[in-house]
Amino acid sequence: MIVARDYVFMCSEPGQEMIGKDIRDLGLNRVVVAACSPIMHESTFRRTCQKAGLNPYLIEIANIREQCSWVTENKQMATEKAKALLNAAVKRVYYHQPLETRKIPFNPNTLIVGGGIAGIRAALEIADSGHKVYLVERSPSIGGHMMQLDKTFPTLDCSACILTPKMTEAGNHPYIELMSYSEVVEASGYIGNFRIRIRKKARYVNGDRCNGCGLCQEKCPSKVDSEFEAGMGKRKAIYTPFPQAVPNIPVIDADHCTYFLKGTCRLCEEVCEAGAIDFGQEDEIVEVEAGSIILATGYSVFDPVAIHQYGYRRLDNVITSLEFERLVNSSGQTGGNIVLKDGSVPRSIAIIQCVGSRDRNYHDYCSRVCCMYALKYAHLIKEKTGAEVYQYYIDMRCFGKGYEEFYERIAGEGVSFIRGKVGEVTDRALNDEEKGRLVVVAEDTLLGSMIRVPVDMVILCTAMEPQQDAEAVARLFNISRSADGFFLERHPKLDPVATSSEGIFVAGCCQSPKDIPDTVAQASAAAARILSLISKGEVEIEAAIASIDEKLCSGCGICGSLCPYSAILLDEEKKFYKVNEALCKGCGTCVAACPVSAITGRHFTAEQIMAEIEGLLI
Ligand code: SF4
């Protein structure tokens, strides 16, 4: 030991300068820092060493914050433990070896999965910088949920009007290869060099020939519920989901097409003058290469059938928020008229917030948008029908720019706000006023009493949920999910767009529920991260990884079957296993599992670990 220093902000500029000066002036060949978690500042201190001419792996961190001062109030015990940890770090660092990182080329192409507003925004930002983007969307058109919405809060501008130009731009962009009606089936590789296999589902319409005239859809006799209209309208078996679809090429839904079901019809083929119908088309697998990936796969909507007492699908005129969006939309089935099932105009409407959100029976989390879109509904109902509006809330969360002002404005429009969770929606009348109507039963927590309000329509503001296939997608791309099922970001504050897999980023509601401005901001942030990687042109590969001694390897393959990153491959010629250095994260699973001790974890050798244990025990 040459020198010991004590400084309260060692990670600050003066602290780092102090370390650098000692390395240079005293010729230090090892450094130990006793401070906070290496997750926070190991890279900072490694850079300090490197700047001063010392290999960055010749430093060791003793974590005396999270492991001592934060976990006990007993100062004496904390000090004893800190001394032991420091002793262990000093013993260990003696055995550290200088390691060198490697750089590999970075493929400037980007894969974006999901063509909603997040995917479109990120794709345009990257493509506008002159870099190729593969934009994969599983529906026949890009647009996502935002395309289904009527107005956007708090500005009340038309959702489709602000999104359509962006969709068209993405569809025509020379640097965006749009793959709609397609799904990723396999992803392999690592940051800078991903290889992705994509299934392009058969549209049964030749996109090069189709001119989008729509005659086929007009003549098709087969009608089914439209997914886009959320059950509030129909589509044909050959269809584009909505008139502004990008691409404007229909698909044939083989599950409902008379020809596929019964072998007769082919009317669409008959009327198509462009000769675009192709019943012989088959799914196609294409392979693309990309340096980075953005997952922007969006969200699902909670199905309120589970909350039996709210009467959804049991009672007429109990509808979900998404159904209301289509009902009130001028391009929807009723031309934007808010009407009941029998076609009459409602005189009173209840809006119930937090359906499936902030409810320990379903989802603990807040969906973050329901308060605001419920206010928007209240405004639209007042504007279009003049009906009485009763808005049931737990808390009003108006956190965004202009949101509180929007709340004030709607509160001034004569909406009745009732603070309380609705217990039941029923058609059991207790008096003449309730007869033939829906009755909303709730506790008004401000009055401290139960109330019954008869209304003509009930709108359930349903929670945002992770996509049904979120688990499968997370497995496909080797990323983690948080307890609520959404994709897990690397750090909730310091790295909210990256994931645990290098080079894979998340944007939008697949990471957590959020509104449109936050979605767009996160998509732009993910694009910026990728552009910075592209501009470097190469990525640095971690040096603290596993290495296999080919002379000791027996070829049993246990390591390969256990590696969570698929980083161990068989060398077919030499019949031993080797580590793909770009994929290995240095987790150590294979090191512990190898029955002949042929694998070494660089920077975690047996000598280093034993020295550390010895230091702890003294
Ligand atoms: S009739 Fe033919 S050209 Fe017209 S939209 Fe249908 S497939 Fe395309």
Ligand code: SF4
């Ligand atoms: S074959 Fe008939 S049912 Fe099928 S998409 Fe064409 S028109 Fe519709």
